[in-house]
Amino acid sequence: xxxxxxxxxxxxxxxxxxxxxxxxxxxxxxxxxxxxxxxxxxxxxxxxxxxxxxxxxxxxxxxxxxxxxxxxxxxxxxxxxxxxxxxxxxxxxxxxxxxxxxxxxxxxxxxxxxxxxxxxxxxxxxxxxxxxxxxxxxxxxxxxxxxxxxxxxxxxxxxxxxxxxxxxxxxxxxxxxxxxxxxxxxxxxxxxxxxxxxxxxxxxxxxxxxxxxxxxxxxxxxxxxxxxxxxxxxxxxxxxxxxxxxxxxxxxxxxxxxxxxxxxxxxxxxxxxxxxxxxxxxxxxxxxxxxxxxxxxxxxxxxxxxxxxxxxxxxxxxxxxxxxxxxxxxxxxxxxxxxxxxxxxxxxxxxxxxxxxxxxxxxxxxxxxxxxxxxxxxxxxxxxxxxxxxxxxxxxxxxxxxxxxxxxxxxxxxxxxxxxxxxxxxxxxxxxxxxxxxxxxxxx
Amino acid sequence: xxxxxxxxxxxxxxxxxxxxxxxxxxxxxxxxxxxxxxxxxxxxxxxxxxxxxxxxxxxxxxxxxxxxxxxxxxxxxxxxxxxxxxxxxxxxxxxxxxxxxxxxxxxxxxxxxxxxxxxxxxxxxxxxxxxxxxxxxxxxxxxxxxxxxxxxxxxxxxxxxx
Ligand SMILES: Cc1cc2nc3c(=O)[nH]c(=O)nc-3n(C[C@H](O)[C@H](O)[C@H](O)COP(=O)(O)O)c2cc1C
Ligand code: SF4
Ligand code: FES
Numbered sequence: 001x002x003x004x005x006x007x008x009x010x011x012x013x014x015x016x017x018x019x020x021x022x023x024x025x026x027x028x029x030x031x032x033x034x035x036x037x038x039x040x041x042x043x044x045x046x047x048x049x050x051x052x053x054x055x056x057x058x059x060x061x062x063x064x065x066x067x068x069x070x071x072x073x074x075x076x077x078x079x080x081x082x083x084x085x086x087x088x089x090x091x092x093x094x095x096x097x098x099x100x101x102x103x104x105x106x107x108x109x110x111x112x113x114x115x116x117x118x119x120x121x122x123x124x125x126x127x128x129x130x131x132x133x134x135x136x137x138x139x140x141x142x143x144x145x146x147x148x149x150x151x152x153x154x155x156x157x158x159x160x161x162x163x164x165x166x167x168x169x170x171x172x173x174x175x176x177x178x179x180x181x182x183x184x185x186x187x188x189x190x191x192x193x194x195x196x197x198x199x200x201x202x203x204x205x206x207x208x209x210x211x212x213x214x215x216x217x218x219x220x221x222x223x224x225x226x227x228x229x230x231x232x233x234x235x236x237x238x239x240x241x242x243x244x245x246x247x248x249x250x251x252x253x254x255x256x257x258x259x260x261x262x263x264x265x266x267x268x269x270x271x272x273x274x275x276x277x278x279x280x281x282x283x284x285x286x287x288x289x290x291x292x293x294x295x296x297x298x299x300x301x302x303x304x305x306x307x308x309x310x311x312x313x314x315x316x317x318x319x320x321x322x323x324x325x326x327x328x329x330x331x332x333x334x335x336x337x338x339x340x341x342x343x344x345x346x347x348x349x350x351x352x353x354x355x356x357x358x359x360x361x362x363x364x365x366x367x368x369x370x371x372x373x374x375x376x377x378x379x380x381x382x383x384x385x386x387x388x389x390x391x392x393x394x395x396x397x398x399x400x401x402x403x404x405x406x407x408x409x410x411x412x413x414x415x416x417x418x419x420x421x422x423x424x425x426x427x428x429x430x431x432x433x434x435x436x437x438x439x440x441x442x443x444x
Numbered sequence: 445x446x447x448x449x450x451x452x453x454x455x456x457x458x459x460x461x462x463x464x465x466x467x468x469x470x471x472x473x474x475x476x477x478x479x480x481x482x483x484x485x486x487x488x489x490x491x492x493x494x495x496x497x498x499x500x501x502x503x504x505x506x507x508x509x510x511x512x513x514x515x516x517x518x519x520x521x522x523x524x525x526x527x528x529x530x531x532x533x534x535x536x537x538x539x540x541x542x543x544x545x546x547x548x549x550x551x552x553x554x555x556x557x558x559x560x561x562x563x564x565x566x567x568x569x570x571x572x573x574x575x576x577x578x579x580x581x582x583x584x585x586x587x588x589x590x591x592x593x594x595x596x597x598x599x600x601x602x603x604x605x606x
Contacts, residue, residue, distance in 0.1 A: 168518035185478030187517035442546035
């Protein structure tokens with residue numbers, strides 16, 4: 001049987017008043033910060049490096065390595081920008097960290113800031129996270145009052161300010177340089193890289209951008225040690241991971257899992273998804289947020305881990321696992337995904353700005369039974385002009401949103417081509433007015 | 445001092461809150477406060493009128509078109525006066541797999557307007573994924589999440605809004 005995951009991120013969830021400083025301290029909180037402040041900044045970074053922690057925001061980049069890209073000799077101030085934009089469709093984990101354990105994030109922020117020589121950190125929460133941002137803001141205020149933030153941190157000669165900033169509704173501000181533009185008070189247009197934010201980031205200064213879950217993992221790494229944390233994971237990625245399970249499955253939700261867990265186990269295990277609705281089978285699963293390529297039913301024995309998914313030309317992404325059952329229409333599903341990216345394209349790059357809406361129009365045409373035989377090739381051609389497939393990597397655009405248009409199209413058509421063709425030959429959606437599968441109707 | 449746009453009291457509140465916000469940014473980066481400043485204005489006036497945006501731009505020492513450019517980029521900023529309540533329904537993939545298309549149709553019928561339109565009382569829109577995919581379907585009313593919706597819960601929620 002699948003071993004239970006150690007509780008790293010979720011260990012305080014469900015405890016009474018878990019979001020308050022008092023409860024966090026009673027549960028052992030802020031002791032890692034004390035420990036870190038007794039180390040050298042370099043030793044803290046080394047510990048994070050050795051832990052094999054990889055970014056939980058989407059790209060899975062090794063966190064310790066990212067931190068070591070920050071130039072040591074820069075005369076400019078350095079910044080930490082925590083990405084709490086959480087907008088990738090199918091992803092809903094960071095909000096629960098903000099709701100249930102904001103101090104775990106703040107402890108991670110203080111330790112990271114100490115390691116990086118940062119005196120000002122920003123947490124950028126998506127605009128829709130009013131409640132979550134307010135809860136974090138309350139925790140920040142508690143931390144200032146307790147001397148954890150401010151001109152000195154726990155009495156040590158190291159000062160840190162943390163500011164919570166809310167976006168205002170734009171998916172692209174989750175992309176790290178779009179987020180930095182937004183933090184600078186502008187529209188969220190991603191920047192051309194290089195230079196990377198670690199060298200030229202916020203206000204032209206070296207800036208580390210990390211996801212909420214990434215930073216929230218840091219206190220445990222310092223507390224239990226890099227070797228312990230690395231040992232929880234696989235050879236190249238340490239720790240446990242939050243996975244967001246949604247769609248056509250009996251028990252959707254956020255689960256902390258070991259990286260050895262496969263997509264199938266996640267869906268079927270009693271502790272997680274509890275299987276498919278009665279009589280239904282898996283048809284397709286998106287394993288890493290809606291930007292990731294789709295898997296067909298026979299491909300779901302893959303571990304939800306960065307390298308394992310990369311090996312099959314997929315990605316672990318943001319941990320959003322979306323399940324579609326055998327009565328779900330793939331054309332309609334893809335249309336929803338592409339419509340979203342078309343809506344959210346920032347408009348800077350022609351292939352993305354023009355290609356995404358074009359693809360969305362073609363998919364709508366197919367779904368409504370107006371498709372013509374050549375439309376499928378046009379669709380693939382449009383996708384290819386944005387980004388080729390495989391390999392996964394930046395296509396012909398400034399940021400990876402372009403890939404998020406191309407990868408779903410390529411992968412859906414490659415695996416479910418007959419279904420797309422059936423829409424054309426039958427001049428209608430074969431699923432009629434019930435395209436969304438077992439749970440697809442609004443309940444009374 | 446008051447202006448035709450703000451009463452003296454409003455001006456005082458705006459100035460006080462803005463100076464608090466400005467303390468979060470380097471002194472030579474006033475314009476970084478654009479999002480929080482526009483949000484402040486919207487909270488006070490309900491929407492971002494051209495006069496209001498000019499005022500924010502002036503306070504942040506940037507040209508007015510900069511405020512307008514930012515305001516129109518983000519969907520939560522209203523550069524046209526919205527209805528009394530703004531309803532944002534997620535129809536993204538995870539929510540559609542749990543009844544979001546029905547939810548939207550039900551609301552269109554219940555509120556008597558099409559998605560993407562407004563009347564005095566309501567602005568009804570389809571929105572991006574709200575990070576409630578595990579508790580789908582969901583929507584926001586006036587920036588507050590409502591999750592795990594059924595027809596019954598929608599009725600209970602909307603029938604008490606006036
Ligand atoms: C279009 C787009 C949207 C993204 N949205 C998010 C997001 O909402 N949250 C997040 O943490 N990372 C998001 N990312 C990834 C960030 O660019 C960045 O890689 C990440 O925040 C780095 O943190 P990590 O190394 O801790 O994962 C997005 C990337 C792209 C291309
Ligand atoms: S790929 Fe799309 S979202 Fe990204 S910068 Fe280009 S136009 Fe903007
Ligand atoms: S898809 Fe609706 S909240 Fe994520």
